[in-house]
Amino acid sequence: MIAIPAIDLREGACVQLVGGSYADERVRVKDPLDALKRWRALGFRTFHVVDLDAALGKGSNEGPIGKLLSHEAGLTFSVGGGVRSTAKVEAVLALGATFVVVGTRAIEDGAWLKEVAERFPGRVVVAADVKGREVVTRGWTAGSARDIGDVLKSMDALPLGGLLVTAVHKEGQMEGVDLPLMEEVASTSRHPLYASGGVTTLEDLRSLGRVGAHGAVIGMALYTGKLDAAEVAREFA
Numbered sequence: 001m002i003a004i005p006a007i008d009l010r011e012g013a014c015v016q017l018v019g020g021s022y023a024d025e026r027v028r029v030k031d032p033l034d035a036l037k038r039w040r041a042l043g044f045r046t047f048h049v050v051d052l053d054a055a056l057g058k059g060s061n062e063g064p065i066g067k068l069l070s071h072e073a074g075l076t077f078s079v080g081g082g083v084r085s086t087a088k089v090e091a092v093l094a095l096g097a098t099f100v101v102v103g104t105r106a107i108e109d110g111a112w113l114k115e116v117a118e119r120f121p122g123r124v125v126v127a128a129d130v131k132g133r134e135v136v137t138r139g140w141t142a143g144s145a146r147d148i149g150d151v152l153k154s155m156d157a158l159p160l161g162g163l164l165v166t167a168v169h170k171e172g173q174m175e176g177v178d179l180p181l182m183e184e185v186a187s188t189s190r191h192p193l194y195a196s197g198g199v200t201t202l203e204d205l206r207s208l209g210r211v212g213a214h215g216a217v218i219g220m221a222l223y224t225g226k227l228d229a230a231e232v233a234r235e236f237a
Contacts, residue, residue, distance in 0.1 A: 001209030002046055003236035004194065005039040005229075006219035007032055007068065009061035009081075010052045016220045017052070027223040032064050036071060039222075042233040046076040048101075048164075048194075048217045054082025055103075062095070069096035078125055078164070078194075089116050093123060099161045103127035107135055107146065110154060121159035125194070128152075130181060131168040148181070152189045162192040162214065170198030174226050177204050179211060186212030200226060205236055 007014050014035040016027035029035045036047065049068060053059035060082075069077055079092050080101025092100040106113040106126045117124045128151055129136050135146045152163070165185050167178035177198045186193045192214035199205060199218045208216050216236075221227035 001205065001213055001236060002215045003044070003205060003232045004046045004048050004078075004215050004217045005035075005044055005222055006048050006050065006196075006217050007035055008050045008052055008219065009064055011059075012061060012064050015052070016223050026220065029223075032068055033071060035223075036068055039229070039233075040072065040075075042229050043237040044233055045074070045237060046215065047078075048196075049077055049079045049081075049097075050101075051079075051081030055080075057082065062091075065092075066095050080125070080127055080164075086112075086116055086119070089120065089124070093120065099123055099125045101125045101127050101164055103129065107151065113155070114158060117158040117160055122161045124160055125162045125164050126155060126160055127164045127166065129166045129168050130178075133181075136168060148185070149188070152185060156190060160191050162194055163189060164194040164196060164217070166217075167195075167197035174198070174200045174221055174224070176200055177208060177216075179207055182208055182213055183211035202227070202231060202235065205232065 009032060014029040014032040017024060049065055051061045053061055076098045078099040078101050079097040083089055083100055083102045084105040089100050102124060130148050133147050135148055135151050167181055170178050175198055182195045194215045194217060195208050195213045196217040199216050200221045205216055222229050
């Protein structure tokens with residue numbers, strides 16, 4: 001199980017939002033490269049980058065993403081946020097992403113997901129953002145009326161690089177993870193699980209490892225110092 005620092009981009013800066021709300025920005029690092037260098041210095045080698053502006057149709061952070069991905073060879077990056085076309089999948093991979101993360105369209109358009117997954121086998125990660133048990137889309141602003149179990153079943157045969165499951169109701173709260181949800185996903189899907197939302201303690205990470213998660217994306221707890229980044233890197237980088 002690996003710990004994966006989140007680098008969420010908004011207006012060219014690295015930010016952390018509570019519950020995904022633009023109105024509740026808790027952390028801002030003006031230059032995202034400073035965040036990357038900070039985590040690299042501790043030994044982290046895998047990172048999760050999200051273009052929040054693209055996710056909500058408010059712009060693009062392609063320039064900062066390109067700088068992050070070209071900063072140092074040999075690192076692993078998953079990149080997502082507003083990836084809703086085959087051309088955008090290709091563009092993200094061309095920038096140097098290891099994995100491209102698709103969310104809204106992947107949930108809403110199964111035929112398109114099958115097309116990109118088969119065209120780029122092992123490189124496409126599906127983001128399933130879950131509120132309660134419902135998968136939500138469009139930057140967490142729209143419900144899909146689909147249960148997470150049904151979504152997982154529909155994707156099982158595809159050659160995906162993994163599933164990024166975010167417990168939206170836990171995101172940014174620093175109150176722990178939704179372990180039953182993550183255990184269900186890990187036990188019912190054949191794809192590697194990347195868990196997100198609410199990771200606050202080393203025990204949260206250990207628990208996710210025990211239930212079968214492949215990785216855990218960490219944001220708020222690292223950026224606020226609630227979680228000791230050096231300790232996390234020693235055990236999970």
